[in-house]
Amino acid sequence: MEKRAIFGGWLVPYLLLVPQMVVVLFFFYWPAVQTVWQSFLLEDAFGLRTDFVWFDNYKDLASREYLQTIGRTVVFSTCVTVLSLSIALLLAIQADKSIKGAGVYKTLLIWPYAVAPAVAGVLWLFMFQPSLGVVARAMRNLGIPWNPMLNGNHALLLVILASVWKQISYNFLFFLAGLQAIPRAVHEAAAIDGASRTRRFWTVTFPLLAPTGFFLLTVNIVYAFFDTFGIIDAMTGGGPSKATETLVYSVFFQGRLGGNLGASAAQSVALMVIIVALTAVQFRFIERKVTY
Amino acid sequence: MAAVTLENVRKTYTGNVEAVRGVSLTIPNGSFTVLLGPSGCGKSTLLRMIAGLETITAGTCAIGDRIVNDIEPAERDIAMVFQNYALYPHMSVYDNMAYGLRNRRTPKDEIERRVAEAAKLLGIEEFLARKPRALSGGQRQRVAMGRAIVRDPQVFLFDEPLSNLDAKLRVSMRLEIRRLHNRLKATSIFVTHDQVEAMTLADQVVVMNGGQIEQVGAPTDVYRRPASKFVATFIGSPPMNLLPGKIVAPGQIEAGGGALAYDADAFDARVGAGVDIGIRAEDIVVGASGGMPFVHEFVEELGATRVIHGTVAGHPLEFVTPAAAELAAGNSLRVSAASPAAVHVFDPATGRSLRR
């Protein structure tokens, strides 16, 4: 049953909506509209003149360099999402099984979530810095070539690992809650029904966890696209030679460091469109299959 | 179908909780056995050990002539109906019932035939395509039973399957389960804390208390010849009246300030010994001379009958009279047992019946 308050007249409900609308308007729509407007403008090098250039800024999006950034972002985001989701699921299954020490285990796993992205980046950099880092030195001693400062692939791997590490706690919490919401008797019924452990996981646990998984998938893609900015900025600054520059980092680089506000705004709009499209696709095609 | 035999079965949970303390029991092939007892007495634990969901700390459990202590639940050829139904929420009713058969690689047409048959038997044919959340409690319960029936197992296990239903539905489902058993004749073990459920369903009632068996017998047996004060008061509503008394001569007891006759051949009690006597509420008659003086307190109207509450010699006592019967007013009432056979004699120290 729904709980509803009934207000007389039409004024009161609208008045109650005003504060929320003001916040949304000023902090969301206004900057968004500004961005779109900005993407049609071109500033000269000295910031003296601003011309309205229609879609000129968008033409640069078809450049080879930008397409490479898109490809890199797809690889980066796929790796981050798949790895952080699957590792978190594995850890959650272990935590769900164990009775003793589960509390300690959970607390330890939740810590990374409290670490700011930039700090996380710096921590990982410390460990993997070629000349000083503990892990980097160990790798060198083992004869594994490692230099994220010069090698782009190494750098990309490093930011992926750090981003995955940062997100595991969050995913873990949700997966664990999802697992614990499945009644024990359902597992027992399946055991009596003759399903092996693996079969039980794929036919009972996994489908029942799917709504949680779907929610996390959306959150993780948005995380990989946007929230990894701090980690990338602190660790590599997008380098070496753009090897770790994702779409959001490119927006920042163009606008803030390159001073090219128009191009930055156009990329921003493109990024927005990509994310909206991705989310829409997910809701349309995946969610329908995972609800029960 | 198979018999289930328990020998000295014990269960100690981590933290030294002794849930079951040495239970030996035979559940004959094809019988409907009810494990009855108050909450926390270890009924579920015993049932779950038979199912293989809990390890057996000591003793043996056999289904048929196979000891199953170390055998996985799936290989025990049992089916279980849980209190909260435990249906698979993401599967349709059909898939819920077919799941166990698919896991056992039953041919598809065989699965279809069996599910259709069980659905017809339970009257859930029209819900086969629905998900469990679109069903009422009673319908879910039927699906849970259907899931057990299609498997055609050696033994059916039920853990308080009716306790989540409303009172009316519980009564009709109870009758249906009994009807189903009469038809399928499969060995069934049913756990409940509700004595009415136990009395109406069982061929054999197992009364449990504190992890041990108090008495095993047919429903009329445990009602008419309770083996202990615990059974006497747990079964029957209102519970059996208990009073301290003393054997004054063979066949004669002094209790509640009056004299009562009991069947001296049936009970093994020394003259002069202190005992506890028990009389069922419906076995008490009013007005006999030499009976116990009764202090009337209040009347509980039940429609066809009424329950009279009061005390004798300070001990609470209840008895049943037809609604039409008029009681003499005042405190001059004397009550007594309807016959010597209606008086049960217990050892006050152990609580066990002194019946030979």
Ligand SMILES: Nc1ncnc2c1ncn2[C@@H]1O[C@H](COP(=O)(O)OP(=O)(O)O)[C@@H](O)[C@H]1O
């Ligand atoms: N998993 C468990 N761990 C520890 N103690 C338990 C567990 N399950 C049940 N118990 C204890 O064992 C006793 C019997 O429980 P149970 O068999 O569920 O009783 P019933 O079904 O008769 O109500 C209770 O004291 C209960 O607290």
Ligand SMILES: [Mg+2]
């Ligand atoms: Mg129980």
